Amino acid sequence: MSAKLEIRNLVxxxxxxxxxxxxxxxxxxxxxxxxxxxxxxxxxxxxxQIMGEHQQSSGDxxxxxxxxxxxxxxxxxxxxxxRTYQVPRPFSDMSVAENIRVGxxxxxxxxxxxxxxxxxxxxxxxxSVGLAEEQLARLPSELSMGDLRKLEMARTLATAPRMMxxxxxxxxxxxxxxAVISKLVQSMRDDGMTFLIVSHDLKALEPLVDEAIAxxxxxxxxxxxxxxxxxxxxxxxxxxxxx
Amino acid sequence: xxxxxxxxxxxGLFAVTLFVLPEFVSRGTLRTLIFANFLAIxxxxxxxxxxxxxxxxxxxxxxxxxxAYTTAILTKRFDVAMEISIPIAVIATMVGGLxxxxxxxxxxxxxxxxxxxxxxxxxxxxxxVIRPDLTGGTRGMSGxxxxxxxxxxxxxMSVSLMLAIALTTWLVMRTRLGTALSAIGMNEEAVSGSGxxxxxxxxxxxxxxxxxxxxxxxxYIHYLGSIAxxxxxxxxxxxxxxxxxxxxxxxxxxxxxxxxxxLTFLLEYLRPYLPGAERYMVYxxxxxxxxxxxxxxxxxxxxxxxxxxxxxxxxx
Numbered sequence: 001m002s003a004k005l006e007i008r009n010l011v012x013x014x015x016x017x018x019x020x021x022x023x024x025x026x027x028x029x030x031x032x033x034x035x036x037x038x039x040x041x042x043x044x045x046x047x048x049q050i051m052g053e054h055q056q057s058s059g060d061x062x063x064x065x066x067x068x069x070x071x072x073x074x075x076x077x078x079x080x081x082x083r084t085y086q087v088p089r090p091f092s093d094m095s096v097a098e099n100i101r102v103g104x105x106x107x108x109x110x111x112x113x114x115x116x117x118x119x120x121x122x123x124x125x126x127x128s129v130g131l132a133e134e135q136l137a138r139l140p141s142e143l144s145m146g147d148l149r150k151l152e153m154a155r156t157l158a159t160a161p162r163m164m165x166x167x168x169x170x171x172x173x174x175x176x177x178x179a180v181i182s183k184l185v186q187s188m189r190d191d192g193m194t195f196l197i198v199s200h201d202l203k204a205l206e207p208l209v210d211e212a213i214a215x216x217x218x219x220x221x222x223x224x225x226x227x228x229x230x231x232x233x234x235x236x237x238x239x240x241x242x243x
Numbered sequence: 244x245x246x247x248x249x250x251x252x253x254x255g256l257f258a259v260t261l262f263v264l265p266e267f268v269s270r271g272t273l274r275t276l277i278f279a280n281f282l283a284i285x286x287x288x289x290x291x292x293x294x295x296x297x298x299x300x301x302x303x304x305x306x307x308x309x310x311a312y313t314t315a316i317l318t319k320r321f322d323v324a325m326e327i328s329i330p331i332a333v334i335a336t337m338v339g340g341l342x343x344x345x346x347x348x349x350x351x352x353x354x355x356x357x358x359x360x361x362x363x364x365x366x367x368x369x370x371x372v373i374r375p376d377l378t379g380g381t382r383g384m385s386g387x388x389x390x391x392x393x394x395x396x397x398x399x400m401s402v403s404l405m406l407a408i409a410l411t412t413w414l415v416m417r418t419r420l421g422t423a424l425s426a427i428g429m430n431e432e433a434v435s436g437s438g439x440x441x442x443x444x445x446x447x448x449x450x451x452x453x454x455x456x457x458x459x460x461x462x463y464i465h466y467l468g469s470i471a472x473x474x475x476x477x478x479x480x481x482x483x484x485x486x487x488x489x490x491x492x493x494x495x496x497x498x499x500x501x502x503x504x505x506l507t508f509l510l511e512y513l514r515p516y517l518p519g520a521e522r523y524m525v526y527x528x529x530x531x532x533x534x535x536x537x538x539x540x541x542x543x544x545x546x547x548x549x550x551x552x553x554x555x556x557x558x559x
Contacts (some may be wrong), residue, residue, distance in 0.1 A: 051436070077438035089433040091426045095493075102426050103437045105419045109447045112420040158437040 001062055002029035002194045003162035005050070010059035012045055012218075018047045020056070020216040027163070032185075032195040034226065036202070038238055042218040043198045044086065050196075051074050051083050074107050080162035082236045084169060088148040090140035096151055097136040099124045103158025112233040117164070117188035121158075129154045130180050146177030153184065163194035168203040178204050202230070212236075246417070254410060261402045263394050269286055273394040275443050277466065279507035280401035284459035286487040286499035287412055292452035293485075294493035295416070296445060297428030298347050302359030303456060303484055305366050309339040310457030311464045311475060312370060315384050316377050316547075319464075336457025337450050344449040346383075348442060351431075359497045367476035385469040390462065397466050403510055405500070406463055413496040415451070424448050425494060479523055483510075486530045492540030502539050507528075 005027040012020035019042045027033050036041050042048055050052040050061055052073040063067050063079045081111065089139055091099050100122045129150040140148060149169060156164060166185070170178050178201070185208050189195065199205040212229040214222040216238035222229045230233055265273055285307060293299045313335040317328035348357045370378040378384070391397045411432045415421060416481020423444055426434045435441050464470045472481065487506045506526060537544045 053432070053435075072440065074438045075439045077436075080456070082438070083436065085436075089436070091429040091432050091433065092430060094422070094426065098422055101419065102434065102439070103441060105423055107439050107443070109443060112423060113415060113418045115419070116421060117422075169381060194454045197381060206535055 002163055002192045003155070004029045004065070005081065005163055005194065005196065006062040007050070007062040008062070009048060009059045010046065011062065012042075012049055012054060013057045015208035019218050020049065020059075023218070023220050024059075024201070025213050025223060026241070027194055027222070028036035028191045028198055029194055030189075031211070032189055032197065032209045034205045035196055035215070036212055036229070036235075037158065038222075040217075041138040041215045041238075043215065044167055045218075046215075047083055047167055047196075047198065050076075050081060050165060077159050077161070078107070081087075081157045081161075081165065082151045082156045082163075084149070084167055085232040086098045086168040086171060088140075088145075088152045088234075090143075090148060090151055090155075092140055094129060094144070095137050095139060096126065097152055099140065100125050100154050100158050103155035110221040124155045125158055126240065128157065129184055146174065146180065149173065149177070149181060152185075153181075154205075161193070163192050163196070164188070164197065166197045168198055168200065170204045172200055182208060245366065256411075258406055261406065262399070265323070265398055270394045273398045275507055275511045276504075277363075277394070277397050277401045279504045280398075281459060281463045281466075281506055282487055283405050283500040283503035284408055284455060284463075285484045286491065287408055287496060288452045288455035288459060288505045289484050290488040290493055290495075290499045291416075291424075291455065292448055294342075294488055294495075294499070295424040295428055296448050297419070298351060298445070299356045299485075300341075300343065300354045300359040301481055301485075302361070302363030304481060305362040306336050306339050306343065306358065306453050306456035307460035307463075308366050308370070308472075308475055309362075310336040310460030311470055312378060312455075313377075315387055315464055315470045316462040318388050319384050319386070321379055324389065329458070329465070332461040333454060333457040336460065337453045340449040340453025343453070344446055347445055347449070363476055366476070367472060370429050370472050374402065379470070381472065383471040383473075387464060387468050387470065387542040389468045390465045393524075394515060408458070409496055409500055412451075412455070413551070416496060420444075420447065428494070436531055448511075458536065468497070481558065482523075488527070488538055490530050490533045492542030495540070498540045498542040501545075505541065 010020050010023045013155065017214050023046065035046065037043050045054065049056045052071060056069065060067055063081055068076050068079055091102060101117050104118060104121060122132060123136065131147060131150050132156065135147065140151065143151065167183055173181065182204060185195065197205060197208060206226055208228055211224060212226045213220060214229050214232065214235040221234045221238065222232040269363055285303065288506055289303050310332040313332035314325065316326040317323040317331060318325055343359060343362065346357055350358065350403065371381050391400045423434065423439055427441060431441055483506060487502035488499040490505065491500065491502020509526055509529065510541060513525055517525065533541065
C-alpha cells in the first residue's frame with residue numbers, strides 16, 4: 001500500500017534565517033515527485049522536517065490524512081515514511097548483513113531479545129537492491145559508493161516504508177551505478193511506492209518522476225510536470241543560473 | 244543469536260579453568276583473583292553503558308557506590324538481611340542509572356563524561372557530609388556482614404557472580420538488542436532513522452549497566468565487610484575500570500574480563516617494586532602502547548594472532 005504525503009504551510013526558522021517559507025504540496029499515493037532547487041534552497045531541511053529530525057516552526061505534515069508533527073522519527077517511520085541521506089550513514093563496524101538487521105529490528109526491547117535475526121530476509125533485501133550474497137559479510141569500508149547507496153536503500157526498505165524520501169541518491173555514483181539505482185527506483189515505483197526525490201542530477205531524475213517541485217531560498221517557486229517546471233523562468237533563473 | 248556448540252564449549256572450558264584454580268594457586272593469588280573478578284564485573288558494567296553506546300562514563304563508581312552504600316546502610320544501621328538488602332541495592336542503583344541517563348538524553352562526548360565525573364564527586368562529597376551517622380562519613384563503615392568466609396569461598400562466590408554476569412551479558416549482546424546498542428555507538432542518528440527509539444535503547448543499556456554495577460558493588464562490600472569512600476570514589480579506580488575494558492576490548496564481553504585480569508595481576512606484580520602510585524604510571528604506559536598497537540584491545544589482538552596462525556598453517 002502506498003502512502004500519501006501532504007505538506008501544508010510549512011515554515012522553518014533557524015534564528016533569523018527562514019529555511020522553509022510557507023511551503024505546501026501533496027504527493028499522492030504511488031506518485032513520484034522530484035524536489036529540485038539550487039544548493040541551500042532548503043530541500044534537505046524539508047526532508048528533515050518530514051522525518052522529525054527538525055521540528056517545523058509552523059505548518060502541518062500529514063501522512064494519509066494523519067498529522068505526524070508530534071511523532072518522533074521512529075514513530076514516523078512506523079507510519080510509513082523513511083528516508084536516505086546525502087552522505088550514506090552505515091554502521092561502520094558492522095557487516096552489510098548487520099546494517100540491514102538494524103533496519104529490520106522491531107522497536108521493542110523485549111522483541112529485540114526474544115526474536116532472533118532473519119538472515120533470509122536480510123539476504124532478500126540485499127539482493128532486492130542489487131547487493132550480492134558474498135557482500136553480506138563485508139564491512140561498509142569495503143564497499144563502493146554505489147554499493148553504500150544500495151546498502152542504505154536496503155536498510156531503509158527494511159523498515160517497510162510506503163513512502164521513501166531519497167536525498168541526492170545519485171551523488172558520487174558512476175554512470176553504471178546510476179543506471180542500477182534508477183532501475184531499482186523504477187521497479188519500486190512499479191510496486192506502488194510513493195517517492196519524493198532530491199537530486200542535482202536532473203538527467204537521471206527526469207525518468208523517475210511524475211512531477212517536479214522547485215524551491216529556492218525556502219520558497220516554492222514552481223510545481224507541475226517536470227518539463228513545465230524546468231521551463232519555468234524563475235526556476236531557470238535560480239536553479240540553472242539563466243534568465 | 245547464531246550460537247554454536249563451540250561457544251558453549253569455550254565458556255565451559257573457561258568456567259572449569261577458573262573453578263579448579265584454587266587447587267593450584269596460593270591464597271594470596273586467590274585474593275588477587277577475587278579482585279580481578281570484581282574488576283571484571285565493573286568493567287563489563289562500564290562496557291555495557293560506554294563501550295557499546297559510546298557514552299563514555301567517567302563516574303561509574305557513582306553507580307557502584309549507590310549499590311554498595313544502600314546495602315551497607317541497610318545491613319549495618321537497620322539490621323536488614325543481606326538477602327533483602329542486596330536486591331534493594333540493585334533496584335536503587337537502577338534508579339541511579341536513570342539519573343545518569345538524564346544528561347545522556349541531551350549531551351554526549353566529553354560533556355557527558357564530565358557530567359558523570361561530577362556525579363561521582365557529588366556522591367563522594369554527599370556520603371561524607373550528609374548523615375555521617377548513617378554513611379560513616381569519611382571513614383566509611385566496617386564490620387558489615389560478609390557473604391563468605393575465607394579466600395577459597397570468596398573466590399568461588401566472586402567467580403560464580405562474574406561468570407553469571409558475563410554469560411548473561413554475552414547472550415544479551417548477541418541478540419538484536421546488542422546489535423542495536425552497538426549501532427548507537429557508531430551512529431545514533433542512523434539508529435533513529437532506522438525506526439528505533441534511541442531513548443528506549445539508551446535506557447535499556449543504562450539500566451542493564453546499573454543492574455550489574457549495583458549487584459557487583461553490593462556483593463563486593465559484603466565480601467570485604469567494609470566500605471571506604473576514599474577507595475571507592477578514587478579516580479584511579481575509575482580509570483582502572485575504563486582501562487580494563489579498553490585494553491581488553493571495548494564492545495565485547497570477554498575483552499573487559501581479559502583486561503581486568505591483566506591489569507589486576509600487572510598492578511599486583513608491580514607492587515613489590517613500585518609500592519606507591521607510580522605503579523599506575525607503568526600500567527598507563529603499557530595500556531597506551533597496547534591501545535596504540537590495537538585500539539580494539541587485546542581480544543582483537545588474540546583474534547589477529549589466531550588468523551595469522553591459521554594462515555601460516557594453510558601455507559605449510
